Amino acid sequence: MNINESFDLVFYLNLATDQNARFSMEARLRELGVSAERFPTINGDSIRPRYVSNKETDIRWQYARYLTIRLALREARRRGARSVCFLEDDLIFHPNFKEIIKTIHLPEDWGIFCFGCDHQVAPDWIEGRIVRLRKAMFSHAFAVRGRDINRLLKFIRAASVRGADYGMDRILSETQDTIRAYGCFPNLASPPAYQPKKNGKYQGEYSNNGVQRFRVNELSDILERMATNRIDLVPGQTSLNAVKxxxxxxxxxxxxxxxxxxxxxxxxxxxxxxxxxxxxxxxxxxxxxxxxxxxxxxxxxxxxxxxxxxxxxxxxxxxxxxxxxxxxxxxxxxxxxxxxxxxxxxxxxxxxxxxxxxxxxxxxxxxxxxxxxxxxxxxxxxxxxxxxxxxxxxxxxxxxxxxxxxxxxxxxxxxxxxxxxxxxxxxxxxxxxxxxxxxxxxxxxxxxxxxxxxxxxxxxxxxxxxxxxxxxxxxxxxxxxxxxxxxxxxxxxxxxx
The missing domain is CATH 3.90.550 (Spore Coat Polysaccharide Biosynthesis Protein SpsA; Chain A)
Structure with a gap:
């Protein structure tokens, strides 16, 4: 996969007031040989309390991300893009991302593709480093196919009407039964391990190395399939590593x-x-x-x-x-x-x-x-x-x-x-x-x-x-x-x- 050849548009999401993050992201993208256009992130502090049910700062920023991605999807649709890729400006790429990504090929029927996620349910291994997502949380590094932009926007609007929380991670996880969603395995990109919170920082769902911190036992079978190129292994029953x-x-x-x-x-x-x-x-x-x-x-x-x-x-x-x-x-x-x-x-x-x-x-x-x-x-x-x-x-x-x-x-x-x-x-x-x-x-x-x-x-x-x-x-x-x-x-x- 070549990022710019695979996706018509590549947006990196960046807050106008955070120029350090902008320059840092642009430097990383140059190292990876990726050309991306800056898309301005909505400032969560500018969100008025009446637009969200919870007045917590974190919820307002969560809503701001929701609005940003919705606007970016509409912009991609307006330009007639066949696909659009979103990259957060604080993204942590695998150190060998540039070489590993070359070995990955998009499935023909893909609708959403993510470069790293937190699996709530074990995915299905397809081939190589590709898995079919069943229920995975992500919004930091992913792409949407043009023909599925309208379907994703409908999910976003429905979440708003239901009064569900506006976390894009959750919205994207709910689409995976309807829109064919795939991802890299193991993760090639992740948010920082420690993320900002109102009263300091908290350790998120990922380690410093981009490995998800919870439900890791459910994923061991995926590496076994990758190692042997065998899709017929029965999860939890025919482990390669059962002591023989x-x-x-x-x-x-x-x-x-x-x-x-x-x-x-x-x-x-x-x-x-x-x-x-x-x-x-x-x-x-x-x-x-x-x-x-x-x-x-x-x-x-x-x-x-x-x-x-x-x-x-x-x-x-x-x-x-x-x-x-x-x-x-x-x-x-x-x-x-x-x-x-x-x-x-x-x-x-x-x-x-x-x-x-x-x-x-x-x-x-x-x-x-x-x-x-x-x-x-x-x-x-x-x-x-x-x-x-x-x-x-x-x-x-x-x-x-x-x-x-x-x-x-x-x-x-x-x-x-x-x-x-x-x-x-x-x-x-x-x-x-x-x-x-x-x-x-x-x-x-x-x-x-x-x-x-x-x-x-x-x-x-x-x-x-x-x-x-x-x-x-x-x-x-x-x-x-x-x-x-x-x-x-x-x-x-x-x-x-």
């Missing part, structure tokens, strides 16, 4: 440091586990845990280089070919489990979402930011920094693992600590609501250290018992780094309680 088998993906130098711990960990759950490995030195693999697990697509890896991401993608690609695997866990040879496999499976049965610690660009260290700045193709707000080790459910693994963006990361040091979270966001797949922001693997970093601490014995370390307590109370399922001979096994943390 867990794929343990070992990215190692050679053999596991503690194969005896892993044998005990997997014991009794052999039918729930698939193990795959990518060793740097395959001849060093001797333990029964990793024998017969080595994938065919081995590549030479070097610390800090994108080759580690490519090796990880090869592991993930092989695992995704096994339909029974619902969750994927990336681990190294120095990792050991610090909770039982039964506990992991139970936790995933209660909450099947992906898990890894992540943070956006603003939370990155100076080194991380400088590395990210080397890749100009990825917008700043798309950057996500995360540990190398993660747990992903199948739908997120499909989005993260199938498209190959490694060519962008050729010259970036430690790209494995930013690749997967960043490419998900770059594709418009929100981590918020889909990833539990918690580490799955415990590590201990000394100040200014280039790598996490390795532990031969915990009791005799200068940190003493505090390290063990920190580890078991972390909530992580695994821990590292434990070299061969480390006494971590004596604590039996991996055993069933």
């Amino acid at each position: 088998k867990v794929g343990f993906l070992f990215l190692t130098k050679g053999d596991l440091n503690h194969p005896e711990i892993w044998r005990e960990y997997f014991s009794g759950y052999e039918d729930r586990v698939v193990v795959l490995s990518h060793p740097k030195y395959p001849k060093h693999v001797k333990s029964s845990v990793l024998t017969d697990t080595i994938i065919d697509q081995l590549i030479e890896t070097r610390w800090g280089e994108v080759s580690l991401v490519r090796a990880t993608r090869n592991l993930l690609s092989n695992a995704l070919e096994i339909d029974d695997i619902s969750h994927f866990i990336l681990l190294s040879e120095s990792c050991v489990p610090i909770q039982s496999l039964g506990t992991l499976l139970k936790r995933l049965s209660l909450d099947s979402r992906s898990r890894f610690r992540y943070g956006g660009y603003s939370r990155g260290t100076p080194i991380q930011k400088s590395r990210a700045q080397r890749i100009r193709e990825i917008p700043e707000r798309c950057w996500v920094f995360q540990p190398q080790w993660w747990l992903m459910d199948r739908k997120m693994a499909l989005f993260a693992g199938l498209p190959d963006f490694t060519h962008l990361f050729e010259d970036v040091v430690a790209s494995d600590e930013m690749y997967f979270g960043s490419v998900l966001t770059y594709q418009g797949i929100p981590l918020e609501g889909n990833v539990v922001n918690q580490p799955i693997t415990w590590t201990w970093w000394e100040h200014d250290a280039g790598s996490p601490s390795a532990w031969t014995t915990l009791e005799s370390s200068r940190h003493g018992r505090g390290i063990l307590e920190d580890m078991v109370n972390s909530g992580a399922f695994f821990a590292r780094k434990f070299p061969p001979g480390a006494d971590i096994g004596k604590y039996g943390l991996h055993h069933e309680s």
Whole structure:
């Protein structure tokens, strides 16, 4: 989709007294390559109380928006526009909006199309990023087809006669059984997370990342359909992420440091586990845990280089070919489990979402930011920094693992600590609501250290018992780094309680 080619008229709505918002919006539109005409917003403070039943300032501004859009629709009709698009001047666009919008195509029978909304009822997935709206609230970024302008104006007049509140969000939601309404999924545009109110500000229906804050569980099936391109999934019954088998993906130098711990960990759950490995030195693999697990697509890896991401993608690609695997866990040879496999499976049965610690660009260290700045193709707000080790459910693994963006990361040091979270966001797949922001693997970093601490014995370390307590109370399922001979096994943390 090209905004200006798809819609005859593009209006951005702006209050005459808010020149800062006008200049800011015009700058954003230039960045997106969108040409838009300013349409003046009616000032809510100028609305006389007799025109609204409630004298609250918020209601008067709500009525002002209603009047503004009604006038803009009439203007589009007067000009004979085949379609008209409305954009609020405080709109938050997805950071990769310019590229993602190119992948979207308007359905032939569309009447209303929105670029982001708050779904009151789960929509129907159509194809790609397109959903058919069933009951969705929006008025900040949407388009109306010319032939449906009169029908929408009738809804607006009827709402006025009924004495319903004049919120355009509600009016538009009521049209969706009559006018074919579609939208982007996930959202590509949203109002600010914090919106003005008479006595300060309140948190609205959207997060800072444009993700709706309520009724999110109803939307999980939509991403599953997108990930597999399958429309036949039955909502809530055939979830891709129902816990079937867990794929343990070992990215190692050679053999596991503690194969005896892993044998005990997997014991009794052999039918729930698939193990795959990518060793740097395959001849060093001797333990029964990793024998017969080595994938065919081995590549030479070097610390800090994108080759580690490519090796990880090869592991993930092989695992995704096994339909029974619902969750994927990336681990190294120095990792050991610090909770039982039964506990992991139970936790995933209660909450099947992906898990890894992540943070956006603003939370990155100076080194991380400088590395990210080397890749100009990825917008700043798309950057996500995360540990190398993660747990992903199948739908997120499909989005993260199938498209190959490694060519962008050729010259970036430690790209494995930013690749997967960043490419998900770059594709418009929100981590918020889909990833539990918690580490799955415990590590201990000394100040200014280039790598996490390795532990031969915990009791005799200068940190003493505090390290063990920190580890078991972390909530992580695994821990590292434990070299061969480390006494971590004596604590039996991996055993069933």
